[in-house]
Amino acid sequence: QPGAAPGGCPRTGAGGPVPPLFSRQFATDPYPAYAWLREHAPVHRTVLPSGVEAWLVTRYADARQALADQRLSKNPAHHDEPAHARGRTGIPGERKAELMTHLLNIDPPDHTRLRRLVSKAFTPRRVAAFEPRVQELTDRLIDGFAARGEADLIHEFAFPLPIYAICDMLGVPREDQDDFRDWAGMMIRHGGGPRGGVARSVKKMRGYLAELIHRKRAELGEGGGDDLLSGLIAASDHGEHLTENEAAAMAFILLFAGFETTVNLIGNGVHALLRHPEQRALLQASLAAGESGLLETGVEELLRYDGPVELATWRFATEPLTLGGQSVGVGDPVLVVLAAADRDPARFDAPDTLDLTRRDNQHLGYGHGIHYCLGAPLARLEGQTALATLLTRLPDLRDAGDPGDLRWRGGLIMRGLRTLPVEFTPESS
Numbered sequence: 064q065p066g067a068a069p070g071g072c073p074r075t076g077a078g079g080p081v082p083p084l085f086s087r088q089f090a091t092d093p094y095p096a097y098a099w100l101r102e103h104a105p106v107h108r109t110v111l112p113s114g115v116e117a118w119l120v121t122r123y124a125d126a127r128q129a130l131a132d133q134r135l136s137k138n139p140a141h142h143d144e145p146a147h148a149r150g151r152t153g154i155p156g157e158r159k160a161e162l163m164t165h166l167l168n169i170d171p172p173d174h175t176r177l178r179r180l181v182s183k184a185f186t187p188r189r190v191a192a193f194e195p196r197v198q199e200l201t202d203r204l205i206d207g208f209a210a211r212g213e214a215d216l217i218h219e220f221a222f223p224l225p226i227y228a229i230c231d232m233l234g235v236p237r238e239d240q241d242d243f244r245d246w247a248g249m250m251i252r253h254g255g256g257p258r259g260g261v262a263r264s265v266k267k268m269r270g271y272l273a274e275l276i277h278r279k280r281a282e283l284g285e286g287g288g289d290d291l292l293s294g295l296i297a298a299s300d301h302g303e304h305l306t307e308n309e310a311a312a313m314a315f316i317l318l319f320a321g322f323e324t325t326v327n328l329i330g331n332g333v334h335a336l337l338r339h340p341e342q343r344a345l346l347q348a349s350l351a352a353g354e355s356g357l358l359e360t361g362v363e364e365l366l367r368y369d370g371p372v373e374l375a376t377w378r379f380a381t382e383p384l385t386l387g388g389q390s391v392g393v394g395d396p397v398l399v400v401l402a403a404a405d406r407d408p409a410r411f412d413a414p415d416t417l418d419l420t421r422r423d424n425q426h427l428g429y430g431h432g433i434h435y436c437l438g439a440p441l442a443r444l445e446g447q448t449a450l451a452t453l454l455t456r457l458p459d460l461r462d463a464g465d466p467g468d469l470r471w472r473g474g475l476i477m478r479g480l481r482t483l484p485v486e487f488t489p490e491s492s
């Protein structure tokens with residue numbers, strides 16, 4: 064059993080054996096195991112299902128410190144594994160060299176330069192201007208099943224919404240977006256599994272992006288489009304531009320980082336609301352009164368309570384350091400468990416309670432420090448629009464079938480449901 068170890072706390076031996084990590088039961092509800100780790104082994108060395116050894120950081124204070132610690136590099140070249148095993152950042156296809164130079168794989172000063180360039184194009188204004196489009200997409204997807212009285216909310220709603228949204232924002236023509244949906248679907252379904260299909264999908268996406276970037280660059284001479292990719296190509300900092308490879312890697316990471324995360328924000332969010340009828344009723348009453356305050360604090364709370372990113376992406380120690388009292392050696396991988404930190408009773412009152420009104424809520428669901436989620440404003444817009452529209456149009460939404468049958472994806476970085484069957488009173492057309 065990977066992760067299981069006899070003898071309790073590695074330092075004190077207290078607390079009984081380490082609960083099994085990465086089992087099916089753990090995938091369904093990892094929070095009791097995280098509570099144990101926070102208490103007995105807050106910085107815990109474990110063997111991951113892939114066979115790689117890594118430190119798991121589960122307390123809020125340690126997690127926040129690790130996320131901002133510049134001695135922890137994002138560059139997989141710092142991993143002490145042999146070269147053939149490198150590059151496990153949790154992102155399928157990232158071993159392809161051309162796509163490696165993305166934000167989540169690099170450190171300052173390269174990170175600073177690329178992040179500044181992308182921030183010039185991915186502005187809050189661009190996201191705000193996108194609001195009507197997200198609403199239109201949301202309504203169109205709900206139209207697809209509203210008259211039927213039942214749906215699988217993952218496949219028919221949470222999955223397509225973010226991929227169409229980010230494609231639109233990047234400027235991928237509508238007629239090509241279904242290809243993207245299929246490639247991205249392959250990457251989600253088989254991200255940690257068989258590599259053949261994933262490799263083919265990444266290759267196709269890479270080829271398509273190269274051609275699209277080429278086209279957008281040519282169009283810039285004629286004034287260019289007002290999409291994000293054109294903005295990325297045009298953005299310059301002290302006269303510096305993104306290279307062709309950097310632009311492709313940036314488009315890829317935007318697609319990838321903005322996709323499964325948002326699928327799971329919607330999926331996990333609806334799942335949590337269906338299990339907390341009094342909280343859901345509060346939100347529905349607030350929406351019916353035309354308020355937005357509870358929706359805003361509510362989506363943040365859903366991120367804290369059962370967020371999409373269970374573990375932050377990989378970090379590697381570039382010098383010996385001490386974390387939560389443990390000595391971390393050079394080259395050791397460190398995984399910050401956001402889901403555990405965000406339930407830490409040392410930071411949050413009643414951390415296992417879903418409280419949509421929670422105000423003191425500096426959760427780590429979007430990370431912290433220089434790699435803080437670039438897409439947080441877009442994720443908030445999508446999450447708020449999706450949940451508000453769903454609960455308003457289908458007010459008696461409920462589980463279909465036995466909620467005990469729900470299956471969670473067994474990935475390492477992300478936490479999300481495979482399916483979420485629901486039923487509701489059909490909308491009359």
Ligand code: HEM
Nearest residue numbers: 166167320321324325328375376429430434436437438442
């Ligand atoms: C980084 C979470 C949606 C783009 C991150 C990180 C987290 C995160 C935790 C930091 C990872 C680390 O430090 O290892 C989320 C969640 C989302 C979401 C929970 C949805 C609810 C999006 C969207 C986009 C996006 C919609 C873009 C379209 C990025 C990018 C980075 C990032 C580019 C890397 C930033 C950097 O390294 O400087 N996200 N994300 N994310 N996210 Fe998001």
